[in-house]
Amino acid sequence: MNDDIERVLYSQEDIAAAVRRLGKQLSNDYRDKKPLVVCVLTGAVLFMSDIIRQMDIYLDIDFVDVSSYKGGTASTGKVELIRDLDSDVSGRDIIFVEDIIDTGRTLQFLEDLVSDRGANSIKVCTIFDKPEGRVVSAKADYVGFNVPNEFIVGYGLDYKGFYRNLPYIGILKPSIYSA
Ligand code: PRP
Numbered sequence: 644m645n646d647d648i649e650r651v652l653y654s655q656e657d658i659a660a661a662v663r664r665l666g667k668q669l670s671n672d673y674r675d676k677k678p679l680v681v682c683v684l685t686g687a688v689l690f691m692s693d694i695i696r697q698m699d700i701y702l703d704i705d706f707v708d709v710s711s712y713k714g715g716t717a718s719t720g721k722v723e724l725i726r727d728l729d730s731d732v733s734g735r736d737i738i739f740v741e742d743i744i745d746t747g748r749t750l751q752f753l754e755d756l757v758s759d760r761g762a763n764s765i766k767v768c769t770i771f772d773k774p775e776g777r778v779v780s781a782k783a784d785y786v787g788f789n790v791p792n793e794f795i796v797g798y799g800l801d802y803k804g805f806y807r808n809l810p811y812i813g814i815l816k817p818s819i820y821s822a
Pocket residue numbers: 683684685686687709710711741742743744745746747748749750801
């Protein structure tokens with residue numbers, strides 16, 4: 644699997660340092676709020692498990708999954724709820740945890756969802772942000788790295804379902820796409 648990577652963009656150590664920095668910020672900002680930290684499946688699972696262990700505050704966690712129809716024939720950008728939250732978000736301070744924000748559609752959908760249900764505050768923490776990809780306005784409040792408009796894999800991010808388990812972020816060899 645490592646042989647499929649052309650170049651490492653962020654090492655395991657780079658990522659760990661960014662996670663520590665974000666964890667500190669979140670701990671300071673949410674000290675007395677007991678936030679609900681929501682992992683957006685599937686890509687964010689690695690970041691989620693790392694970031695919450697860098698937050699020395701009371702918090703609870705939940706999971707949500709949506710599907711977005713990007714690329715392919717369906718370029719409508721429609722987002723659908725696949726797995727709903729278990730928690731009642733009314734009055735809660737919500738932190739969405741994402742691996743990457745690209746068009747912003749996933750985030751916009753999720754923010755609308757919990758805003759309609761009466762969340763007290765909504766913030767977004769993403770390890771990677773691709774600002775050039777934005778189609779709708781959605782912004783991350785806590786960002787690990789701004790990434791170039793290239794296809795990256797690892798640390799939760801997949802190509803055809805694979806490479807999520809790479810501990811670093813890399814760029815795939817072009818031969819992998821054309822295979
Ligand atoms: C990816 C990524 C984000 C979303 C960002 O998830 O993990 O959740 O897309 O893209 P957007 O800003 O254009 O909406 P995806 O739905 O591909 O599924 P996965 O997390 O299950 O891999």
